[in-house]
Amino acid sequence: MKRTSVLFAALLLAVAASGAAQAGQDDIDIQRLNNSLDQLANDPELGGYAQAEQARARDAINQLAQASRKERAHDLYLAERRVDLAKTAAQVQDAQLKLTQLDREHDQILLENSRREAQRARLELERQRMQYQMAQEETARLQQQGLQASQAAAQAQAEAAQAKKLAAAQSRVAIAARREAALASQAARAMRSQLQGDSATRAPSEKPKKTGKKHPEHR
Numbered sequence: 001m002k003r004t005s006v007l008f009a010a011l012l013l014a015v016a017a018s019g020a021a022q023a024g025q026d027d028i029d030i031q032r033l034n035n036s037l038d039q040l041a042n043d044p045e046l047g048g049y050a051q052a053e054q055a056r057a058r059d060a061i062n063q064l065a066q067a068s069r070k071e072r073a074h075d076l077y078l079a080e081r082r083v084d085l086a087k088t089a090a091q092v093q094d095a096q097l098k099l100t101q102l103d104r105e106h107d108q109i110l111l112e113n114s115r116r117e118a119q120r121a122r123l124e125l126e127r128q129r130m131q132y133q134m135a136q137e138e139t140a141r142l143q144q145q146g147l148q149a150s151q152a153a154a155q156a157q158a159e160a161a162q163a164k165k166l167a168a169a170q171s172r173v174a175i176a177a178r179r180e181a182a183l184a185s186q187a188a189r190a191m192r193s194q195l196q197g198d199s200a201t202r203a204p205s206e207k208p209k210k211t212g213k214k215h216p217e218h219r
Contacts, residue, residue, distance in 0.1 A: 029076055033061045036083050040090060050089035057082035100194050107187040114183050118176035125169040132166050135159045 037057050041047050060079040067075040139155050 030061060030065050033057075033064070033079050033083055037061065037086065040083075040087055043090075046087075046090040046094055049091075049093040050086050053082070053086035053089045057086045100197070104187075104190060104194065107183070107190055111180070111183045111187050114176065114180040118173070118180050121169065121173040121176045125166075125173050128162070128166045128169040132159075132162045135162045 037054065041054060057079070060075070060082040064072070064075040064079045135155075135158060139152075139159055142152060142155055
């Protein structure tokens, strides 16, 4: 009888030790998931993204903390996948925003280059205009001095050539101005599209309601 009591007491101690070990493992898993989610929420670059996914992950961890031994494996898997999904969603949103910013900067660079090209064309036009005016003045001076017809004809040819250069410079200014206007319109459209996209991305998401036992999700 005494031996039976000793064996029974030993069995109870073994069961208690097993339960304590399992409870300790449960606490470690919950703490690990909470720490991982807290690290994401406190990240200065990613913490502001994927708010809905972070809320779902937090709910899954809370459900794991209340799960029975039978449901624990399923709820642990679900909580881990929810935390992973929140991290991935935040990283994707951050990458999308950075890509949009790069596109905007690229458009701005193109616009600035177009403006500089237009300015260079305007300066060249002014230079050609001054040269043309000087050529006209020189022609008038030579005519007044009564130079020979051959010299007057040569000067007229030079004036005609200068006129062609002036026309070419005017054409380049017109082309540069059209390019600048097109790039400015493109940049404006890109900015409006980004503003609309940011408003849709940062709109509050409704937290999902608990509907009972959930099935495992895969990444």
